[in-house]
Amino acid sequence: MEKRYKTPKECLGKLMPVRDTLDIFQGKWKIQIISVLMYYDECSFKLLKESVKGITSKMLSKELKELEVNQLVEREVIDTRPVTIRYRITPYGESSRDIIIALYNWGVEHRKKIIGKE
Amino acid sequence: MEKRYKTPKECLGKLMPVRDTLDIFQGKWKIQIISVLMYYDECSFKLLKESVKGITSKMLSKELKELEVNQLVEREVIDTRPVTIRYRITPYGESSRDIIIALYNWGVEHRKKIIGKE
DNA sequence: CAGAATCCGGTCAGATACTG
DNA sequence: CAGTATCTGACCGGATTCTG
Numbered sequence: 001m002e003k004r005y006k007t008p009k010e011c012l013g014k015l016m017p018v019r020d021t022l023d024i025f026q027g028k029w030k031i032q033i034i035s036v037l038m039y040y041d042e043c044s045f046k047l048l049k050e051s052v053k054g055i056t057s058k059m060l061s062k063e064l065k066e067l068e069v070n071q072l073v074e075r076e077v078i079d080t081r082p083v084t085i086r087y088r089i090t091p092y093g094e095s096s097r098d099i100i101i102a103l104y105n106w107g108v109e110h111r112k113k114i115i116g117k118e
Numbered sequence: 119m120e121k122r123y124k125t126p127k128e129c130l131g132k133l134m135p136v137r138d139t140l141d142i143f144q145g146k147w148k149i150q151i152i153s154v155l156m157y158y159d160e161c162s163f164k165l166l167k168e169s170v171k172g173i174t175s176k177m178l179s180k181e182l183k184e185l186e187v188n189q190l191v192e193r194e195v196i197d198t199r200p201v202t203i204r205y206r207i208t209p210y211g212e213s214s215r216d217i218i219i220a221l222y223n224w225g226v227e228h229r230k231k232i233i234g235k236e
Numbered sequence: 237c238a239g240a241a242t243c244c245g246g247t248c249a250g251a252t253a254c255t256g
Numbered sequence: 257c258a259g260t261a262t263c264t265g266a267c268c269g270g271a272t273t274c275t276g
Contacts, residue, residue, distance in 0.1 A: 008168040011157050015169070017225025018153055018218065024228070028144065028269090035136055039129050045238050050126040051133070056270060061239055082237060082276085095227065100136065102220040107135025109213065110142070146249090163258050174250065179259060200256085200257060 024070055025099070029055055029063045035100050037073060037089040045085055072096065142188055143217070147173055147181045152190060153218050155207040163203055190214065 025031055029052065036051045037043055043051075049060055064087065067073040072093035078084040143149055147170065154169045155161055161169075167178055182205065185191040190211035196202040 006158060008165065011154055011169045012171055014157060014222075015150060015153055015171075017223075017229060018149060018221045019225070020228055021221040021225040022146070022149060026146070028140070031136060031140060032133060035133055036129055039132060040124060047126065049238095051129045053130055053133075057239060058241090058271095059269065062269090085238060092231075096224055099217070099220040099224055102217040103136045103139040104132075105135075106214055106217055107137070107139040110138055111135060113210075167258095172250095175259060176251095176261090177249065180249095203258065 021099070024072075025096070027063070029059060030067060031100065031103065033060070033063055033067065034072060034089060034093055034096060035104075037087060037093070038097065038100065042086050042088045045087070048087060067093070139217070142190075143214070145181070147177055148185060149218065149221065151178070151181055151185065152207060152211055152214060153222075155191065155205060155211070156215065156218065160204045160206045163205070166205060185211070 025034075032052050032055075033048065036048060040047065040051075045060070048064075049055060049057065052060065055063075064073060064075070068075055071090055074088050074090050076086045076088065078086065143152075150170045150173075151166065154166060158165065158169075163178070166182075167173060167175065170178065173181075182191060182193070186193055189208055192206050192208050194204045194206065196204065
């Protein structure tokens with residue numbers, strides 16, 4: 001391996017997968033929703049709304065749709081009266097667990113650092 | 119360990135570190151900037167701008183400031199003519215490597231899945 | 237219960253131009 | 257080179273109301 005300068009072009013290649021991932025998980029809510037679904041295994045709309053603190057019906061609905069399109073979350077309609085809806089994480093969504101764990105761990109350490117300061 | 123229902127309140131506790139982390143890395147650019155700085159070790163404003171594709175001076179400047187405040191990035195002014203500025207990732211910023219790696223890995227797998235489909 | 241519809245302000249962020 | 261300044265449209269997302 002010869003030593004040479006790194007270029008923006010090479011860097012872009014390294015960066016692309018990260019950009020792809022960010023595109024999908026972008027925003028304030030998606031990661032939180034997935035985390036909650038991992039926690040509960042399955043979940044109603046109402047429970048999701050109570051668990052993702054601060055989210056509105058509108059946002060929750062919108063984000064769930066986008067997660068469904070990307071096949072990270074699945075929505076099951078059960079034919080009861082009134083209908084029951086269950087949200088569940090898909091195996092593909094499950095594959096983002098490493099991301100959630102990394103975010104979680106960093107947050108725990110961050111909190112230690114911040115609290116240690118004050 | 120006794121078996122019992124999970125509650126939104128417990129869930130919130132689990133979610134908090136994730137929320138903390140998201141607060142800091144939120145947005146389209148911060149993760150990308152950190153990734154680039156990890157790649158180069160140190161970096162000028164110009165090189166950063168060329169490497170984070172699509173970012174404007176304004177956004178780059180703003181995001182760098184926020185990253186500095188959170189001590190993820192440091193800015194060194196070298197007294198030359200004209201002055202040289204170097205951006206570098208801090209050890210604390212370095213601690214987010216696991217997050218970047220998780221995002222990168224997921225992006226690589228995601229691309230395989232998407233391309234396999236078309 | 238599980239959302240859809242509407243209204244609406246704020247801020248985000250892009251384009252462009254400019255500075256020491 | 258390393259940013260700042262200004263302008264502007266887009267859209268994010270909150271509050272509220274309504275529905276089957």
